[in-house]
Amino acid sequence: MSNLHSRLLDAAGRRRLSSALKDRLLAVCFGAGVDSTAMLVALRLAGIRPHVITFADVAAEKPETMVHLDRISAILADWGWPPIIVCRKVPLASTGYDDLYGNCIVNETLPSLAFGMKSCSIKWKQKPQDQVLKGSRSGPNAAPPHAIWIEAQETGQRIVKLIGYDCGRADMRRSRNLPAADADFDYAYPLQILGWSREDCVDVITAGLGPEFVPIKSACFFCPASKVWELFWLAAYHPDLLERALYLERNALTGKHSRFDEIEFGASWEDLVRNADRFPSSNTTVGLGRSFSWNQWARVNGVVDDAFRVRRDATSCARFLASASAGCVAGRGAEGAQRQAERLEGRVRGGLRAERPG
Numbered sequence: 001m002s003n004l005h006s007r008l009l010d011a012a013g014r015r016r017l018s019s020a021l022k023d024r025l026l027a028v029c030f031g032a033g034v035d036s037t038a039m040l041v042a043l044r045l046a047g048i049r050p051h052v053i054t055f056a057d058v059a060a061e062k063p064e065t066m067v068h069l070d071r072i073s074a075i076l077a078d079w080g081w082p083p084i085i086v087c088r089k090v091p092l093a094s095t096g097y098d099d100l101y102g103n104c105i106v107n108e109t110l111p112s113l114a115f116g117m118k119s120c121s122i123k124w125k126q127k128p129q130d131q132v133l134k135g136s137r138s139g140p141n142a143a144p145p146h147a148i149w150i151e152a153q154e155t156g157q158r159i160v161k162l163i164g165y166d167c168g169r170a171d172m173r174r175s176r177n178l179p180a181a182d183a184d185f186d187y188a189y190p191l192q193i194l195g196w197s198r199e200d201c202v203d204v205i206t207a208g209l210g211p212e213f214v215p216i217k218s219a220c221f222f223c224p225a226s227k228v229w230e231l232f233w234l235a236a237y238h239p240d241l242l243e244r245a246l247y248l249e250r251n252a253l254t255g256k257h258s259r260f261d262e263i264e265f266g267a268s269w270e271d272l273v274r275n276a277d278r279f280p281s282s283n284t285t286v287g288l289g290r291s292f293s294w295n296q297w298a299r300v301n302g303v304v305d306d307a308f309r310v311r312r313d314a315t316s317c318a319r320f321l322a323s324a325s326a327g328c329v330a331g332r333g334a335e336g337a338q339r340q341a342e343r344l345e346g347r348v349r350g351g352l353r354a355e356r357p358g
Helices: 003-008 011-021 034-045 063-079 100-107 119-134 147-155 169-176 190-194 198-208 228-237 239-253 269-275 294-300 314-332 337-344
Strands: 025-029 052-056 084-087 159-162 185-188
Touching (some): 011 034, 011 190, 025 147, 034 063, 034 198, 052 119, 084 119, 100 239, 119 147, 228 239, 228 314
Parallel strands (some): 025 159, 159 185
């Protein structure tokens, strides 16, 4: 092993991964974000080659994420590893939609995460990846099982799904109550086995692959977990996507499931978004941000014009970028702040530089 490899993953780390994963049937769930990218690097450094790698495409990722997916696919080919299998749920034609965004539009609702639930992830990410592994006998997603599933059934082995949760507070909280196994799969978290934080993951990707391979956060462009600085970033680089997200929210909150009426609030939802200083206090979801409406945020912060079109002039774009950078740095503290700011400004883009309007 090269000196670089030894520096990135010491002998103790290689032993821990080997002890947990060697000679197991391994299925990597690749999310195309920092953690899952670092997980691939960690496995490579430990000499552990997975049997299958899957990525769930909900047709709502930002363009940068899809470019990163292609770039990592090329790296895997150089390593002689299995290609990434892109998994997509194909709904029944009778539903009237093809993807998660269309699902929300047709049903006039918000993604389930806006209500504190995970059904979107299960329906559009987990199940399609499971179907690629296990196969499906009927319906629009019908397909034979993957070779790894056949081997598992014939030999009595258990497939281990590898998930890219790091040792940060949020991921530790997410993984703490998850089962170590279910009826079909065992689960393992290589980054937690190694004790890697998010910053460790960024450092390893930077040193092992290059700074251009450090991806942006992988998430739907209308993800309810988005932070305010991420909305500013979206306004600067992808105003069309932000407009689609704003439409989705309006469609849901003024549609057949709307809980806003003039009797309760003294004004319609549209009036509140356009004119109120703040959205009404509530214990229930009031928009894509759960505790805030994206339309209200966009209106109050001058991100949109009177027609709720995202401003595209150079001055507005510069303001959005400055707000995104400041918000990102404030959320991450001093450590790594300058590097994050540089990435946000597009100076490290891995060949993909977003065009600034104007």
